[in-house]
Amino acid sequence: MNPAPTTRTRQATGYALATAKSFATRFGLGIALVVLWQFAAMRAGSIFFPPPSEILHRAAELWLSGPPRRLFLGDGVFQDLLPSIARLLGGWLLAVLVGVPLGVLIGRSRMASDLLDPSLQFLRAVPGPALIPVFIILLGTESTMRVSLIAFGSVWPILLNTIDGTRAVDPLQLETARAFRLPRHARLWRIVLPAAMPKIFAGMRVSLALAVILMVVSELVASTNGIGYRIQNAQIMFLLTDMWCGIVLLALLGCALNWLFIQVEHRALAWHRGARGRGAVS
Amino acid sequence: MLTVEDLHHAYTPGQVVTSNISFEVKAGEFVSIVGPSGCGKTTLLKALSGLLDPTGGTIKFQGVPVRGVPDGLAMVFQEYGRSLLPWKTVNGNIDLPLRYQKLRADERRRRIDDSLQAVSLSGLGERYPWQLSGGMQQRVAIARALAYQPKLLLMDEPFASVDAQTRADLEDLVAQVRDRFDITIVLVTHDIDESVYLSDRVIVLSRPPSTVLAQVDIGLSRPRDQIKTKAMPQFVEKRSIIAGLIRRPTTA
Numbered sequence: 001m002n003p004a005p006t007t008r009t010r011q012a013t014g015y016a017l018a019t020a021k022s023f024a025t026r027f028g029l030g031i032a033l034v035v036l037w038q039f040a041a042m043r044a045g046s047i048f049f050p051p052p053s054e055i056l057h058r059a060a061e062l063w064l065s066g067p068p069r070r071l072f073l074g075d076g077v078f079q080d081l082l083p084s085i086a087r088l089l090g091g092w093l094l095a096v097l098v099g100v101p102l103g104v105l106i107g108r109s110r111m112a113s114d115l116l117d118p119s120l121q122f123l124r125a126v127p128g129p130a131l132i133p134v135f136i137i138l139l140g141t142e143s144t145m146r147v148s149l150i151a152f153g154s155v156w157p158i159l160l161n162t163i164d165g166t167r168a169v170d171p172l173q174l175e176t177a178r179a180f181r182l183p184r185h186a187r188l189w190r191i192v193l194p195a196a197m198p199k200i201f202a203g204m205r206v207s208l209a210l211a212v213i214l215m216v217v218s219e220l221v222a223s224t225n226g227i228g229y230r231i232q233n234a235q236i237m238f239l240l241t242d243m244w245c246g247i248v249l250l251a252l253l254g255c256a257l258n259w260l261f262i263q264v265e266h267r268a269l270a271w272h273r274g275a276r277g278r279g280a281v282s
Numbered sequence: 283m284l285t286v287e288d289l290h291h292a293y294t295p296g297q298v299v300t301s302n303i304s305f306e307v308k309a310g311e312f313v314s315i316v317g318p319s320g321c322g323k324t325t326l327l328k329a330l331s332g333l334l335d336p337t338g339g340t341i342k343f344q345g346v347p348v349r350g351v352p353d354g355l356a357m358v359f360q361e362y363g364r365s366l367l368p369w370k371t372v373n374g375n376i377d378l379p380l381r382y383q384k385l386r387a388d389e390r391r392r393r394i395d396d397s398l399q400a401v402s403l404s405g406l407g408e409r410y411p412w413q414l415s416g417g418m419q420q421r422v423a424i425a426r427a428l429a430y431q432p433k434l435l436l437m438d439e440p441f442a443s444v445d446a447q448t449r450a451d452l453e454d455l456v457a458q459v460r461d462r463f464d465i466t467i468v469l470v471t472h473d474i475d476e477s478v479y480l481s482d483r484v485i486v487l488s489r490p491p492s493t494v495l496a497q498v499d500i501g502l503s504r505p506r507d508q509i510k511t512k513a514m515p516q517f518v519e520k521r522s523i524i525a526g527l528i529r530r531p532t533t534a
């Protein structure tokens with residue numbers, strides 16, 4: 001005669017339904033499109049557009065056919081995916097390491113801003129890929145060239161957002177810090193940087209997407225490995241399924257990196273969501 | 283404790299905000315500064331704190347001319363929401379100024395707990411400022427100032443952004459902690475009742491270019507009470523004197 005279990009069951013059912021509904025809204029369209037693609041590709045039978053099932057099959061062969069001691073990862077992972085990720089992260093981290101300090105300097109110093117801003121505006125207008133020939137002459141065709149290119153192309157959103165974020169620090173927060181005699185370095189590390197962090201993170205996220213693009217572009221030219229190289233090579237050798245595999249892999253890589261970044265941001269900026277979402281509770 | 287002589291300030295040449303302001307604050311005194319809006323009260327307070335370099339005159343804190351923020355001085359701002367750091371907890375906010383004071387960790391801990399207890403916020407140290415109400419946030423700002431153990435506490439319209447009941451509570455709180463922590467307080471306010479209720483002496487400023495119109499000794503007994511004190515004839519009398527001074531048209 002205890003009504004509790006019934007209620008609980010009903011709640012559980014309701015929860016499951018809600019989850020299913022949310023899943024359907026979020027992924028339903030994507031799944032439907034893949035299914036549609038599958039049928040359309042099978043019907044058309046074109047070698048240029050293999051069906052997803054074939055791409056998936058080939059992808060498993062390329063990347064998941066290794067021995068157990070290598071976690072079943074295939075040669076493709078070690079030859080192409082890992083070097084690509086290393087260049088991408090290397091270039092992006094370099095962009096962060098250059099962009100954030102430079103941005104703080106320009107954002108907080110009028111003189112640095114007047115001195116550097118025109119040159120930076122000019123450099124920013126140069127499309128990164130246009131510099132590949134220059135970088136090849138200066139840095140050769142090894143990873144240094146590619147990492148530099150990724151860094152050069154993806155530093156801008158970080159730099160501009162850091163400038164913006166450090167300029168927008170609430171003057172009252174800085175005044176409070178001065179009133180309590182916080183030394184200069186403490187005002188930078190404890191006030192300016194945390195206050196600018198939401199903007200810096202936003203810039204870093206945009207840069208990460210740019211870094212993926214630049215990584216591929218850099219690997220299309222004079223390279224011997226990497227996902228970009230693999231895609232182009234497959235196209236030249238008319239291995240069209242391999243080519244599609246590379247493209248799908250890039251999409252997955254982009255999604256994975258973005259997801260990872262959001263996890264980090266979520267933790268680092270919990271205060272920011274809280275402060276914006278709630279306001280004062282009386 | 284604090285001596286102001288011929289203080290003069292103009293943000294741009296010709297636009298004089300304050301001129302020839304002179305007064306003195308003795309150790310242990312509670313002084314309020316009132317005046318019509320736009321009379322440069324905040325400018326004056328910023329000059330007293332050393333945050334602003336005035337164009338003329340001298341300010342001495344404990345006999346030493348003020349150049350930059352001196353040691354032993356703390357401030358409470360009107361905009362508690364903006365002066366507390368949202369990325370730090372209540373404890374973190376109070377602790378930040380103490381970290382650069384060469385204090386031992388246990389001493390810092392003790393001061394944080396003490397000051398939170400003094401403003402009746404014990405146990406809320408792990409919360410973030412934005413999880414608290416406006417009145418509680420201002421109490422955190424007061425606790426931060428208390429933990430710093432200043433000799434002189436400057437307050438810039440600290441109760442202007444809270445509701446009437448909270449305001450009365452905070453006024454009594456400040457009167458209490460002042461006795462307990464033995465600090466000198468200079469309060470800037472536009473509220474005449476508040477200035478009379480809290481102070482030993484009220485400095486009345488004129489319209490800009492502002493000078494000291496009068497210094498009114500309050501002389502009400504302590505501890506004061508929101509209802510009883512405010513009903514006393516002496517309270518009513520002082521209040522009307524100050525109100526009369528502020529409303530009077532400028533005689534320049």
